[in-house]
Amino acid sequence: MNPKRCAACKYLRRRCPKDCIFAPYFPPNDPAKFACIHRIYGAGNVSKMLQQLPDQTRAEAVESLCFEAKCRVDDPVYGCVGIIHLLQTQIQNAQNELAKTQAEVAVAQTKVGQTQNSDQFM
């Protein structure tokens, strides 16, 4: 067995070929990364997804898949969609707060304007 098998081939207990599609992104010193992605997507699906992408985008794709897989392991019901939902709620709250504050600013500006006008006629 090649002692320099990538984490994927080690996990799958197979020889790691020179053109292994996983090798550039799953170094042998991080077995948990592949284990997590394999648990959620499966090696075959990940391989197919990577094959359909240009070389220069594969590293980013692997990182995003790993993040989503980890989210799904941590939250099996919502996965990373839970984060999306949370952010949307926070954005809605911030938008409401901003609208309220901007209205208060408008009122305060109006009051200042009225005070200045009444001072002029005194």
Added chain:
Amino acid sequence: MRGHEPRSSSSCAACKLLKRRCTPTCIFAPYFRSSDLITFAKVHKVFGASNVSKLLGEVPEEQRQETVNSLAYEAEVRLKDPVYGCIGAIASLQKKMLELQHDLAVARTRLLAHSGVSNHVSPLDNSPELAAFLDLVPYSDLMLLDGSTSLDAYLYDLGQPPFV
């Protein structure tokens, strides 16, 4: 004599796609109706039927519909954006949140300046110098939550999840 499970009158989308008999105990049947082939096809393409089956088996039954909804959403987004998937959407929302935080800080500082009422002080800032700074510094130059400064590659036009 080997028993056999009765044939279901109509296969669910999963069993139709997988070309197998849909049993009354099929784990997919309640969540992938036979008319919903496309949704299952997307979920299967991204996650694989056996992984979905395992995931559903790991969650309580009352949460399985939500699980399927989120898996379908993730699969849809991943197929539209094979590189970034949902991470693109998260980055886009984080950017929006940063813009709002900036606008809110500016608005609060202006309110403080106009009203001079101390109970409107934002926990973030309360100085005219900071207000002037926030007016000059566009949100795009502020550090983003993940430490990056450019999100152009992540922007993704995303609709609402079906269950929000």
